Structures are given as C-alpha cells and as structure tokens.
Amino acid sequence: MSFVRSVRPSNLVILAALPFIVYLFASSGDYQRALRAILGIEPGSGVYVPGFLLLAVAFAAGLGVLILSRAKAVRPRLTIATGLVALVATAAILAGDLVHPFIASVVANGVDPFKSDLVVKGVTPRQLTEAADLMVRGVEAWLWPTYAVLLLAGLGLLFAGGRAAVPAESLARRAGSWLTGLLNGAGLVFVLLFAHLAFASGLATTIRAAIAAYILAAILGLVWVGLLKLRYTRRNLVAFAALTCVFAALSAWFLLQPKDGYVLAGTLEGKVGIVTNTPSGLISAVRFGQYEGGPTTETPVRTFVTPQQAIEAIGKKEDVSGALLPSASVPADWPRLWQVKALNDRDRATGITFAVIAIILGLLTFGGFLHRRHPLSIGSEFVVDTIRGIPMLVIVLYVGLPLSGALKDATAGVFDPPNLMRGIVAMALAYSAYLAEIFRSGINAIPAGQIEAAGSLGLNRWQTARLVILPQAFRIVIPPLGNELIAILKDTSLLSILSIRDITQRMREFQSASFLPFAPYNSAAILYILLTLAAASLISLIEKKYDVKHR
16 A cells, blocks of 8 residues: 555556556557557567667666765665676676677668668668678677776776775775766666667657757756856956957958859740859849849749850750850850849858847847846847747757758758757757746745855855755756656657657658558557656656655
8 A cells, every 4th residue: 555655646547547558559459560660669679679688787787886886875785786787787798699689780770771881781670781790799899898897997996995994085986986987877878868779769769859858958048047147247248349340340341242243145935054153042033033124934944063064055955045154154146134243152141140140249239238237148038038939840840941951051061960960959949948947947046145155155156056056946946847858758749840750750650551540649649648657757756855845
C-alpha cells in the first residue's frame, strides 16, 4: 500500500490501464506494425541492443561512482558496488563481440550514404563494406582497452584521494574526478544523444530533439535575462551610438558602389536567357515585364553560366530569342529592348544588412537614452515580447526554411545545417522567451536585502548571481520549468513539418502506407502520454529533492 501511495495519481491511472494497453499491442497485428514503424525499429536491429546496453551501463556506472563519491549521505559500499558494475560492464565489452554491431551501425548511419565509400550502396538498413568493417574493428581493438585503462586509473585516483586527510583538497581526487567525469560523461552523452539507435530511431529523435531544444532554450533564456539586468551608463550609450554610425557608414559604402550596366537584347518571341549572378531584381523585372515597353504576360527565362553561352544559344536558334546581358557583352547588331544599371546582389545584400543593423542599434540607443536603460536591455525585452507573439509553427517554418536557406546562400553553402538542427534551433528560440520570463520571475522573488548583503561581503555581481541568487531562484522556478519541458516534448511533433522523422512523421508515413484509421494515431498518442508522464515523474522527484512546496 505504501508503494501505491508513493505513485503519482496520474501515473496510477496509467498503471491500471497498462494491462489493457499491453494486451492491445500483443493481440493486434496492426498495432504491432504501427508501434514498430513509429518507434523506428529497423529490421534485424535486435543485435544492436546488447552493445548499446553494455556501453550505457559502463558509462553510467562510471559517472555514478563520481557522483556518489562526492555525495555526503551515501554509504561507501554503494559507491564500491557501482564501481564494480562499471568494471564488469567494461570487462564484458573487452571479452566479447557484443559491442561491435552497435558501433558498426553508428558509423554506417553517421556518414552520407550517397557520397561515402564506407557503406554498401542501395542497402537498407545501412551496412558497412568489408573494408570499412575491418577498419572499425581495428579502431575498437585499441579504443576499448584504452578506455579500460583510463577508467581504472580514474577510479584508482578517486578512491585513493578519498583516503587523504582532506579528501576535498586531494590532488589525486581532483585528477580522478576530472578523468572519470570527462571519460564517462562524454561517452554517455554520445551514446544517449548522438549515436544512431536502430532499434528506436524515431523515439530517440523525439527525445533528443526535446532535450537539446530545452537545454539551448534555457541557455538563451538566461542570456535574455542577463541582458535585461545590464546597468545603464553614459559610456555604453556613447559606444552604441558610435556603433550605429559605423554600421551606417558601412551600409552607405556598400550601397554606393558603382553599378553594373545590363541590356535586354534580342526579341521576346522565345525564352530570355539569364546569366548567372545577374541581380535578382532585374530577373524579376524581365520575367514579369516590369520595365518600359514590357509585355503584360510573364516571359519565360532560361539560365546560362556565361554570357557567351546565351549568345551561342540565340545564334543556334534554339528556344531562346533574347538575353539579359552585361552591357559589354551585347553584340552591336542586336536590338536593345531595355537598358538599366543595377548594383550586384552581394553589395546590395551586405549594404541592406548593415543598414538594418544600424537602424536596430539606433532604435535601441534612442530607447536606452529615453528610459535610462542599457540598449541591450531594451533589445532583450523586445526579443522576448516579439517571440512570444509568434506561433510556434511559424517560427519552425521560418527558421527551418527561408532563414536557413538565406544563411546557406550567404555562406556559399558552407553553413547548411541538417533539418533536425534547424528544428532544434527554432524550438529553442521560441521557448527561450517563455523560459526567460520564468527565470526573471524567480530572480525577482529573491529579497533585495540578500543581494545587498552579498555586496557587503565583497562579492561581485557574478559571484552574487552564482552563489546567492541563482541557487535560490532555481528552487522557485522548478515547477514552471517542468511544465515547459513537457510542453517542448509534445511540440517536437511540429518538427515533422520539416520532414524530420520523429514519432509524428513516422506515424504519418505509416498511416499513408497502411490506410489504417486508428492504430497509428492511437499508438503515437500512447507513446506521447508515456513520455510526458515519465517527464512529470522526473520533475516530481526533483521537486521532492529540493523540497519545493506546492501551495
């Protein structure tokens, strides 16, 4: 009865319904197929589970030793038992071949299947070639023994330092803590958050996207709050006014560059040739007849790399009868329909960008002057208020499609993040505004007298924030932060609009292929309910740990 009372009421309802849910999935082939598709279970992925579990247990136990050794109310026997678990798991990794299939799957799914020579072309799920498999085995031959040696060294230093006269100041303990923490922490983060999980890729995508977006949103939220708390000084105002003038001058310099001359020559009976790097505004004007004497109907165009290719296409009497060419490239005997001068797209885009930055800085500087506030504080308030007024789906679409495309074009394809990264950044940006308000309310709840007392003790602003304000504010904001975690976990379903194969996207794909009316949707709904209840239970444990009182 004590166990039943310790379970949250909402979880108790799920536990009561769990036998029915298990029976539903066990007895129905449609629900089984739907669950496999939505979870992202690849054919033959069962061989990867032992390797994943061994690595996860080894890294988690190694990290657990560090955490338990630093805790005050933990028995030494528990720490020793956890260390033995880490050593046994590491010995199993070294002794058998259980980890290799999982590592091979991670490598195969971590490369481009169309460009890389490591995977067999046209095979699903992805498989390494024989040469690549031998290479991976060669890396594992020294990787796992090295991990075992470093783990033994870290644990040895950790336990040896714990026997010192002052364990907290022991050099061996510090070295063991850093070695054990970095080694196992990096391994656990990689296995749980980055490695491809072929036995649950859809579920892993949803959870990883939610965790990454939540962490990034929390960081951005703290940044917005930090900017909001900046103090006003006349020196800052003068510096921002100077920056405004600098960006305005840069904008004027780019926008006043010499313009290039272009001529629309030939006839409009066929297509019009457009040369690469022609200003986009001129292309639109030619297509839609937005020039003097232009046709009222849309003119078809065809793109060429060089002016000479366009001229040759017209000379061969193909489907091209005219071209928009630089003035120096137009043959003298061609009829000229339109002449114009225009700034190239690179200088124009750079000048407009600097102009926008100058306008924003100018407005922030003027607002700071009027209200005696730091310009960045004005900007932070504007960002938070603006983001909260835009629907989540609009932000995901805007960041994932036009903004990412513009950044890709501006960097000549160097910056081209995958869709999952675009979706994570979009959700983090959207939720950072809400988390910023939560952090701000928690910080404002701290009595001003404590801040004054910290100053009287000689603590600077950063020390006061880190040692006095944030620890107390964190306890206050745990419940609303938990609510945002659950909300962001559910809103990952919006990332399916970017073709990210999470639970929702896989549900849609399976439903489109199977035409089943209820099984896909019910399976996805049950998964989301289980995820959110697990998150709620985790939040409840954290609240109990920090003794958060519900009123």
